[in-house]
Amino acid sequence: MKDRKLLFFDIDGTLLSEKTHTVPQSAKEALKKAKENGHLIFINTGRPISTIDQEIHDLNPDGYICGCGTYITYHDQIIYHHQLSKERCKEIASLIKKYEIDAVLESKDHVYFNTHIKNSFVQGIQERYTNNGFNVSTSEDPNLSFDKFTIWFDHDIQAFRNNISQDFDIIERSEEMWEIVPKNHSKATGIQTVADDFKSDLDHCYVFGDSFNDESMLRYVKHSIVMANGVQAMKDIAYFVTKDIEDDGIAYALEKLDLIQD
DSSP, X not given: OTTOOEEEEOSBTTTBOTTTSSOOHHXXXXXXXXXXXXXXXXXXXXXXXXXXXXXXHXXXXXXXXXXXXXXXXXXXXXXXXXXXXXXXXXXXXXHHHHTTOEEEEEOSSOEEEOSSOOOHHHHHHHHHHHHTTOOEEEXXXXXXXXXXXXXXXXXXXXXXXXXXXXTEEEEEEETTEEEEEETTOSHHXXXXXXHHHTTOOGGGEEEEEOSGGGHHHHHHSSEEEEOTTSOHHXXXXXXXXXXXXXXXXXXXXXXXXXXXXX
């Protein structure tokens, strides 16, 4: 299809409200219209596929870019997957324990937590994932295997950073939270992999995000759309700033950019 566009959506704060933990009805209808118009819908998230809410699956996207570009699918077919070695996974788990860091270790099948979590926010994540029926285990699992991870800390962890900086990139989400991804992987590399697969020009790609872990994809393509509820630094680099997620921001952007008709 000549006018087909590839549309890439972040989840939290973009498609999924962080207030209601649901996708606004207007966004559901807008994505359905976009698909009917022949555009392809991809979820582009830092989350692994193992912790995607059913609410997102119910949108019936054409594919997923998960774990910041480490796992990519199209219509349930895996087109790319980068895995850490089991030895490196065990090393990282040991370092996390040594430096008293709270972590979520993320893979396509499981998500792993420390046995003793100090951070109340991480405790909440573990509880929500367990209640959602996701495959939750501990970092002492003998079959531990993950693709990327996120950590929380309240003390100096420079020694830990020195160890992982050789083979990982660090996305500093806040002063006490880092998202850690294998080098040469990001939401942007995921988009390039999909674009190459479809022999699509990047000018035919549209990305939707709101926060710092969206920065790589927002800078990578011309058509970068940021939610009004997003962080100011991302709005500063956006091609288009749409309305708040709670104010039908996804539908508004798709209409204004002529990807759907009202």
